[in-house]
Structure formats: structure tokens, C-alpha cells
């Protein structure tokens with residue numbers, strides 16, 4: 374590297390390739406199936422710019438965890454902005470109770486219903502340059518009694534670079550409730566961590582809106598057949614089956630989802646995490662649906678060479694997660710911008726979509742991006758991510774109704 378710099382002389386000041394970019398987001402269709410579906414318990418875009426009092430608890434971290442408009446999934450509206458100061462542990466939370474919850478009765482959604490199965494989804498973005506594992510993200514639980522004792526907890530939390538599933542039970546082998554308070558760790562039994570694979574907490578994957586969805590399904594009475602699954606961008610990231618969450622105990626169903634910005638060991642630096650498009654449903658939710666000619670927005674150009682600039686970027690769309698069937702390619706797109714519409718004017722359809730002018734409706738696609746600096750150095754490609762979920766065909770694409778399960782469920 375030192376020798377190369379000598380040879381390049383003055384040109385060496387811009388010799389480093391750009392930092393690897395990412396797909397920040399794909400602009401979603403205006404109408405989403407979860408906006409008004411009967412199987413949706415809760416949906417929040419945060420786009421009103423204020424936090425509704427439907428949440429039974431909202432910790433605003435002294436004004437740090439609030440709706441902001443300088444970031445938002447889809448590029449417009451608001452998202453929730455969490456900000457950790459150096460060493461800070463708790464940076465705000467949002468809590469929803471529903472169904473047969475014995476706590477916060479006045480704040481329950483769908484009061485009295487007993488939910489055996491839940492899906493909850495949020496878009497999460499870690500500030501560009503993010504560092505560290507913020508430990509907590511979300512959990513679903515079954516509150517058993519008004520003392521906040523819990524029959525089970527489906528934790529989605531940080532494990533190093535990844536998210537992990539950590540299922541816990543508050544019911545003993547005799548099907549008796551043994552917890553007596555919230556987070557009663559002395560009396561919980563742990564059913565086994567399932568680690569994810571996507572390195573969501575790494576600096577390389579920061580700066581992108583990532584779709585995080587979990588599913589918890591209680592076991593049927595007396596059978597070890599409960600399920601706990603995590604999807605990242607519509608792809609199974611971790612999966613646990615055969616879970617005996619609550620044995621034969623049947624007093625309550627799943628009745629709360631808590632989201633927390635809680636970093637047990639404290640953040641090493643001041644940094645922000647963003648949350649948007651929060652959905653709780655009884656059926657699969659999936660990534661936000663996009664048009665069949667979607668707009669893909671990459672992260673802003675970044676380069677180790679001070680003052681360097683973008684001369685081009687390239688986006689590819691594939692039909693599979695490994696990128697073996699590339700269905701659209703911009704080629705070298707001379708541009709200083711970050712957005713491109715997936716159509717025949719801006720790129721070439723190829724592979725299984727050769728000769729087409731749009732993506733297929735109701736289909737899950739993957740995308741990646743790279744950028745070129747002023748000295749024609751290309752960055753590495755970003756990882757393939759399942760950021761494109763096209764909406765259903767027809768004039769009434771995505772009418773309010775039941776969401777369609779567009780992705781493959783893991784084997785039981």
C-alpha cells in the first residue's frame with residue numbers, strides 16, 4: 374500500500390475505494406395489507422409526529438426517544454429515534470398490551486381475546502457507523518396475573534453481531550405458574566437460545582432500514598409444539614420449534630409486546646437507533662410491499678479519502694438470496710444520486726425476467742449495491758438483502774384485508 378501510494382503520487386490522495394454502501398430502503402406502496410387488516414392488532418407508522426397514548430408505557434428517555442423526521446422508513450414521515458449517550462443503559466421503550474392481559478387493563482387492545490400466536494414486526498435502522506450490541510430489542514409475553522408474573526417470554530435480543538431468540542417459561546413441569554413478578558429470572562426456565570445469522574449490529578450493515586419480524590406460537594396443552602421464529606428482511610434468520618412454553622397451563626394467551634432500547638452494559642459511544650412501521654398481527658406480516666417498478670434508495674456515498682466523490686453506482690436485483698438469478702441490473706450508472714427506479718429505462722431485465730419491463734407482483738426479491746469514486750475505484754458489493762416484496766397485481770393491489778404470506782415458513 375505504501376509503495377502504491379508512492380507510485381501514484383498526487384493521485385494517491387483518492388486511491389482508497391469507497392466504503393461499502395447498502396440498500397437504505399425501498400419506497401413502499403401507499404397501501405399496505407397490514408394497514409387495515411382484521412388480523413392486525415396494532416400498527417404504528419409514527420407519521421403523526423407524536424406518540425399515541427395507546428401504549429401502556431412510553432419511556433421517552435428525557436426527550437431522546439421521540440418521533441423525528443430526519444430519518445423515516447420509506448423516506449417520508451417520522452420514525453422513533455433512540456439516542457444513547459456514552460455509557461447510557463436505558464434509552465426509551467414502547468409497550469403494548471392486548472387480549473386477556475391482566476396488567477394495564479384500561480390500555481388493552483382487543484380486550485378479552487386470547488391469542489395463541491403472534492407476529493410482530495418493526496423496521497430497525499442503526500445509525501451509519503454503528504458500533505456494539507445494544508442487547509435488547511423486543512419481546513412478546515403472556516402476563517399471567519396482575520403482579521406482572523409471566524407464563525412465558527419470547528425474547529428478541531442482541532447476541533454479539535446478531536439478534537437471538539431466547540424463549541423462557543414461567544410454568545413448571547406440573548403446569549403451575551411459578552413466577553411472582555416481572556422478569557422473575559430466579560423462577561424462569563430457559564428453553565434454549567437460537568442465534569440469528571444476519572450481522573445486524575455490525576458497522577458494515579449500519580445505515581440501512583432492516584425488517585425484523587418475529588413469530589411466537591404457544592404450545593397446545595401438554596404438547597411440546599410451540600414455535601419461535603425470527604425473520605430478517607423476509608428471510609428466516611433463527612427458528613425454534615418443539616417449545617413447551619406453558620405445558621398444560623391455559624389461563625392466558627399472548628397478551629403483550631414490549632420494545633426496549635436497553636443496553637445492559639451501556640453504549641460505548643453516543644449513537645442512535647431508529648424504529649418504524651411497527652405491526653402486531655395474528656398472521657404473517659412480511660416486509661413492506663413495493664410497486665413492481667420500485668424505487669431503490671442506497672446509503673449515501675462515503676469514502677476514506679476526504680473530499681472524494683461518487684462517480685457512479687450499480688444496483689442488481691435477484692430472484693434468490695444467493696444472487697444466482699440476477700433479474701435486473703443498472704450496469705454502471707453514472708450518477709451522484711442515491712435512488713433508482715427498477716424499470717427498463719434505468720437498467721436491463723435479465724435471467725428469469727429477460728425481456729420484461731417490471732418485477733413480478735407478489736414476489737420476494739433481493740438487491741445489492743456498490744459505488745464508484747472519482748478515481749474509478751469500486752467499493753465492495755453490499756450483501757444481498759430481501760428488501761423487495763412486490764405488491765399483489767390488479768387495480769386493488771393490497772386492499773385492506775388479510776396479509777398474504779409471501780415467504781417460505783421454516784419447517785416445523
Ligand SMILES: [Ca+2]
Pocket residue numbers: 387388389390391676677678681746747748750
Ligand atoms: Ca476514494
Ligand SMILES: [Ca+2]
Pocket residue numbers: 418419420445446449450451452649650
Ligand atoms: Ca414512519
Ligand SMILES: [Ca+2]
Pocket residue numbers: 434437456457458461463464
Ligand atoms: Ca439518551
